Every structure is written in C-alpha cells, then in structure tokens.
Amino acid sequence: MSVIQVTDLKKSYGGIRALAGCSMTFEDKAINGLIGPNGSGKTTLFNVITGYETADSGRVSLRDRDITNAKPDFVFAQGVGRTFQITRIFPQLTVLQNVHVAAQRQGFAAQARGWDSAAERERAMEVLDFVGLARLAPEIAGDLSYGQQKLLEFATITMAGPSVILLDEPAGGVNPSLLRHISDRIRALNSEGVTFIIVEHDMEFVMRLCDHVLVMRQGSALTSGAPEQVRSDPAVLEAYLGTEPREGR
Amino acid sequence: MTTTQIAQVGAAAPEHIPYRPPRGVRYGATAGLLVLLIAFPLMFPNPTVTSIAVFTMIYLVAAIGWNIFSGFSGYISIGHAAYYGIGQYTVALIIIHAGLPGGWDTFALLPAAGLVAALLSIPIGWLLLRVRKHTFIVLTIAVMFILQLLAFNLTDFTKGSGGVTLPFPTWTGNFFNMPFYYVGLLCAVVAGAVAWWVRRSKFGLGLFAIRDDEERARGLGIKVTRTKLIAYAASAFFVGIAGGLYAPFVGSVYPQFGFDPNFDLAIAVLVFVGGIGTLSGPVLGALVLIPLQQYFYLQFGNGNLYLVAYGVLFILILRLLPGGIVPGVTNAWRARLVARARARLDGAGRTEASDAGRKARA
Numbered sequence: 001m002s003v004i005q006v007t008d009l010k011k012s013y014g015g016i017r018a019l020a021g022c023s024m025t026f027e028d029k030a031i032n033g034l035i036g037p038n039g040s041g042k043t044t045l046f047n048v049i050t051g052y053e054t055a056d057s058g059r060v061s062l063r064d065r066d067i068t069n070a071k072p073d074f075v076f077a078q079g080v081g082r083t084f085q086i087t088r089i090f091p092q093l094t095v096l097q098n099v100h101v102a103a104q105r106q107g108f109a110a111q112a113r114g115w116d117s118a119a120e121r122e123r124a125m126e127v128l129d130f131v132g133l134a135r136l137a138p139e140i141a142g143d144l145s146y147g148q149q150k151l152l153e154f155a156t157i158t159m160a161g162p163s164v165i166l167l168d169e170p171a172g173g174v175n176p177s178l179l180r181h182i183s184d185r186i187r188a189l190n191s192e193g194v195t196f197i198i199v200e201h202d203m204e205f206v207m208r209l210c211d212h213v214l215v216m217r218q219g220s221a222l223t224s225g226a227p228e229q230v231r232s233d234p235a236v237l238e239a240y241l242g243t244e245p246r247e248g249r
Numbered sequence: 250m251t252t253t254q255i256a257q258v259g260a261a262a263p264e265h266i267p268y269r270p271p272r273g274v275r276y277g278a279t280a281g282l283l284v285l286l287i288a289f290p291l292m293f294p295n296p297t298v299t300s301i302a303v304f305t306m307i308y309l310v311a312a313i314g315w316n317i318f319s320g321f322s323g324y325i326s327i328g329h330a331a332y333y334g335i336g337q338y339t340v341a342l343i344i345i346h347a348g349l350p351g352g353w354d355t356f357a358l359l360p361a362a363g364l365v366a367a368l369l370s371i372p373i374g375w376l377l378l379r380v381r382k383h384t385f386i387v388l389t390i391a392v393m394f395i396l397q398l399l400a401f402n403l404t405d406f407t408k409g410s411g412g413v414t415l416p417f418p419t420w421t422g423n424f425f426n427m428p429f430y431y432v433g434l435l436c437a438v439v440a441g442a443v444a445w446w447v448r449r450s451k452f453g454l455g456l457f458a459i460r461d462d463e464e465r466a467r468g469l470g471i472k473v474t475r476t477k478l479i480a481y482a483a484s485a486f487f488v489g490i491a492g493g494l495y496a497p498f499v500g501s502v503y504p505q506f507g508f509d510p511n512f513d514l515a516i517a518v519l520v521f522v523g524g525i526g527t528l529s530g531p532v533l534g535a536l537v538l539i540p541l542q543q544y545f546y547l548q549f550g551n552g553n554l555y556l557v558a559y560g561v562l563f564i565l566i567l568r569l570l571p572g573g574i575v576p577g578v579t580n581a582w583r584a585r586l587v588a589r590a591r592a593r594l595d596g597a598g599r600t601e602a603s604d605a606g607r608k609a610r611a
Contacts, residue, residue, distance in 0.1 A: 050468065051468075052468065071467070073467050073470050073471065073473075076470045082468070088465045089465075090461035092457070092460070093454075093458065100451075101455070102470065104451060104454075104455060104469065104470045106472070111450065111455075112451075113450065115449065115454040138268075156469065157469075160470065
C-alpha cells in the first residue's frame with residue numbers, strides 16, 4: 001500500500017529542470033530509501049512533497065488525498081514531518097524549547113497556555129531521551145555539536161507524532177557511533193508504524209536500513225525495488241558512475 | 250549511546266549552568282523596581298523631575314509594546330510612530346469632538362487609543378508582513394510617513410499643520426505630573442505583564458521560532474502569518490496607548506510630533522541598548538536613556554543633540570555588548586559560572602588522578 005504517491009511532477013528553476021515528470025510511490029509503514037546522483041532532484045522532491053516549494057505541474061497525494069502545493073504547516077498537520085540536508089534547528093532556543101515548537105496547538109486557549117505544560121514537558125523529555133539528548137534539555141540549541149543538532153532536528157519532528165518522516169541525508173557529517181544511534185531510532189519508530197523516506201548518499205546506510213529503495217536520475221524515477229535488487233541494477237550503476245553497463249551483466 | 254557519551258560530543262557545559270539569574274532574584278528585583286517606581290515621584294516631587302519621569306513612563310510603555318513584536322519576532326519596525334500618532338489623534342479628536350473637559354476622563358480614553366491603533370495595524374500589518382528584513386524596515390518607515398502626510402492634509406479631520414490643542418487638566422501645581430506618571434506606570438505594568446505572558450506562552454514560543462527560522466517554524470505547524478499579525482497588533486496597541494497618554498500631557502497634537510521618526514529611532518535604540526527580545530531590556534533602556542535624553546533636551550534646548558549622544562551610545566553598545574546590556578551582563582555572569590564549574594571539575598579530575606597514582610605506587 002502506498003503512503004505518498006507523486007505523479008508526473010515537474011519543477012524548474014529558470015532553465016534547470018529539477019523534476020522532469022517524476023512519478024513514484026512510497027510504501028506505507030516501510031523505510032523507503034531515495035537515492036540518486038547529486039542534482040537528480042531528491043531534495044527538490046522532498047521540498048515539493050512537504051510544501052516548501054510549489055510544483056509547476058503534477059500531483060502529490062498522501063494516502064490518496066491530494067496535497068499538491070499545500071502549505072508546509074498543512075502538510076505537517078497531516079502527519080508528514082521532515083528534516084533538512086543542512087540541519088535546521090532554532091539556534092537561540094533551548095533544546096527543550098526546540099522540541100516544544102513542534103507541539104503547537106491551535107485555538108486561543110491552547111496558544112495562551114505556557115509552552116511547557118506538565119504533560120507536554122513529560123512527552124518532550126521522553127522524545128529527547130529517545131535520541132539521548134535529555135541531559136542537554138536546558139542548553140541553548142545553537143551550542144550543540146552538528147551531530148547533536150541532527151538528533152535534535154529528528155527529535156523535534158517526532159514530538160508531533162507524525163506518521164511519515166522524510167529524512168534528508170541523516171548520515172551527512174555524522175560519526176559512525178551517532179549514525180548507529182540514528183539507525184536504531186529509525187528502526188524503533190518504524191516498528192511502531194512510522195513510515196520513513198530517507199534521502200542518503202551513504203549506500204551502506206541505505207542498503208542496511210531500507211526495505212524499499214527508489215532511484216532518481218535527472219529529475220525522474222529510474223528504478224525501484226528491494227535494496228539488493230537495486231544495488232545490482234546496471235542502470236543504477238550507470239547513473240552513479242556514468243558508465244555504460246557491460247553486456248551480460 | 251548513553252546521554253553522557255552524547256554530551257561529550259558537543260561543546261555544552263560540563264553541568265547545566267542557568268542562562269538567567271534564579272527566579273527568586275528576578276522576581277525580587279522586579280518587585281524592588283516596582284516599589285522604587287511607585288515611590289519615585291513622592292521622593293522627588295520637583296515638577297521638572299516628575300515631568301522627565303512621565304516621559305520615561307510613556308516611552309517605557311511604547312518600548313515594551315515594540316519589543317513584543319520586534320524583539321520577539323525579529324521583525325524590526327522603524328515605523329511604530331504610526332501607532333504612536335494614531336493613539337495621540339484618537340484621544341485628541343475624541344476630546345475635541347465630544348467636548349470633554351481636560352481631566353480624569355482623558356485617561357478613560359487610553360484603551361480606545363490602543364484599540365484604534367491595533368485595529369488599523371491589522372490591515373497595515375497584513376500587507377507589510379509579507380516581506381522581511383530590510384524591505385520590511387523600509388516599508389514600516391514609509392507607512393509612518395504616509396500617515397504623517399495624511400495628518401497634514403486631512404485638515405477637516407486632523408486640523409492639519411495647525412494641530413489640535415487640548416484642554417488643560419483640572420489639576421495644577423506640583424501635583425500636575427502625578428496622575429500622568431501613575432497612569433503611565435500602570436500601563437507599563439500591564440504591558441510588562443502581557444510581555445511576560447507572551448514570552449512564556451505557546452504563542453510566544455511560536456514568535457521566537459519565527460525569529461530563528463520562519464520557514465522551519467511554518468513547516469512545524471505554526472501559523473506564522475497569524476502569529477506575526479497578532480503580535481504586531483498587540484505591539485501597536487501599547488504604542489497607541491503611549492501616544493494616547495502623551496497627547497493630553499503635552500496638551501497638543503501636531504502631525505510632525507505625532508508621527509515622529511525620532512520616536513522610532515529612540516524606541517529602537519533604547520530596546521537594542523537594553524537587550525532586544527528580553528523582558529528587562531526595554532525597561533532598562535527606557536529607565537536609563539529617556540531621562541538622559543530629557544536631560545540633554547533641557548540642558549541644550551530644543552535641538553537634536555540627544556540623537557548624537559544616542560548614536561555614540563549605540564555604537565559603544567554594539568562594539569562592547571552586541572546583544573545589549575541585559576544579555577551582555579547575563580552572558581558574562583554565566584561565563585563566570587561555567588569557568589568556575591570547569592575549574593571545579595578539573596580540580597576533581599586532578600585529585601582522582603593523584604589518588605589513583607598513589608594507589609598504583611602503593
């Protein structure tokens with residue numbers, strides 16, 4: 001069953017076609033890997049799905065509901081959270097406040113309440129503990145190391161309990177020890193039914209973690225399948241290495 | 250990975266050192282300041298001194314109001330004199346058209362001054378808040394000058410450059426400034442309470458998130474346009490009230506003094522000097538700079554010499570304490586605590602090492 005489906009999605013920046021009729025389906029309750037060479041349109045696809053960019057044409061649907069060009073707050077309210085290639089936290093807020101930002105509630109009474117009500121504080125500390133940052137809760141987020149900021153960004157989106165999480169290069173600039181920690185957290189959440197879509201260049205990380213891998217090239221879908229199947233696909237090797245597949249392989 | 254290992258990865262302090270003084274110190278200082286402000290005109294009843302104190306209260310209300318929007322959201326407005334002028338004209342025109350005598354009734358019009366300013370700020374803010382940073386700053390100035398031009402030219406409504414003269418209050422003598430002072434202080438307390446509430450509410454957290462990264466805040470479900478607009482209107486409300494207090498105090502309203510660009514410079518400078526985005530920064534800035542400004546004004550006549558002094562002070566603060574006095578002082582205080590904690594840990598580490606060495610030798 002699909003959770004997010006994109007159909008014939010197109011997006012251009014001036015003369016550059018970032019998405020050229022991209023169509024693909026991401027499986028529900030799975031860890032989906034999205035790979036492709038630099039400039040293949042992966043981050044643009046993330047931006048269009050989550051409403052940070054508008055598509056020129058095409059359709060994005062979330063569980064058969066059309067969310068094409070919806071605003072980011074609407075997409076988030078539908079249970080889709082994301083992280084960024086270059087970590088985006090709120091650097092002047094504390095670690096705890098960062099997590100609380102994602103627990104915004106609508107309505108005057110809810111907005112008027114203190115940001116750290118007892119119930120939400122407990123939940124926020126659970127989330128921080130989940131990624132191993134509980135001890136740093138009162139620290140200013142901008143003082144954290146890059147790896148810790150990655151974990152904080154991850155914790156922030158999990159605070160709202162999204163059903164789909166899009167991670168843009170979670171392994172980028174992260175040491176192997178932290179990377180194992182992130183993988184464990186992803187698996188733990190996935191076992192609770194959270195769907196992941198992960199853009200990543202670290203092939204070992206993708207192949208070890210993902211159930212389903214989709215490949216992009218030049219703004220459109222190239223192929224998809226199980227990790228082993230994709231790894232040995234000559235078209236994928238060609239896309240990455242720029243070589244023609246040898247005959248018979 | 251354990252939390253200890255995680256902590257070792259980053260540059261966080263070895264133990265959590267608070268970023269602000271303890272709550273008891275903060276609340277005690279606030280209560281002490283309030284008592285001092287209540288007692289001030291009784292201790293110094295000289296009309297010249299109390300007159301300066303009234304101006305200080307007016308600017309204090311405006312600075313706290315300005316900080317609720319610009320300080321918390323990071324959108325710097327240099328056009329809030331628009332709402333200062335609207336507040337002044339609201340009170341003045343109601344008094345003139347309703348034929349009210351100068352007196353206590355004037356103070357009952359302050360909520361109206363704030364409300365009219367807030368209501369007019371909604372369509373203006375709706376347009377302006379589509380842009381950010383420098384463009385936003387320039388547009389706020391433009392709106393202020395447009396309103397000043399309207400005040401000059403809508404002569405049937407505003408009396409144009411001739412201005413509006415208000416009836417004198419029914420009280421005189423050394424007591425003259427007292428009602429204005431205490432009403433100003435009450436407005437400042439209300440504005441301060443609202444700022445405190447905004448800072449600790451979910452709404453306020455949304456504003457701070459917008460300040461740090463607006464797009465990310467939107468992506469985490471914050472209704473950024475609505476949040477900014479509400480803060481902008483709340484800010485205009487208190488600046489409008491400050492204007493509503495100023496007009497009957499000086500007894501007249503003129504377009505160039507109602508919609509006064511120097512007012513915006515003063516507000517921005519005093520909040521920056523005190524500490525933008527903090528609760529105590531605008532208070533400190535207003536309590537230090539406005540008496541200084543008034544002193545220069547009285548000492549050197551009706552010139553703009555105080556602006557030169559402001560400029561010098563602004564440059565000094567930017568060089569020495571870039572975040573303003575309050576963040577500068579609290580950061581220095583925290584750095585000292587962090588250094589002490591590190592020294593304590595280092596000392597403990599050396600003792601452990603030397604104990605281990607002794608045991609090994611034994």
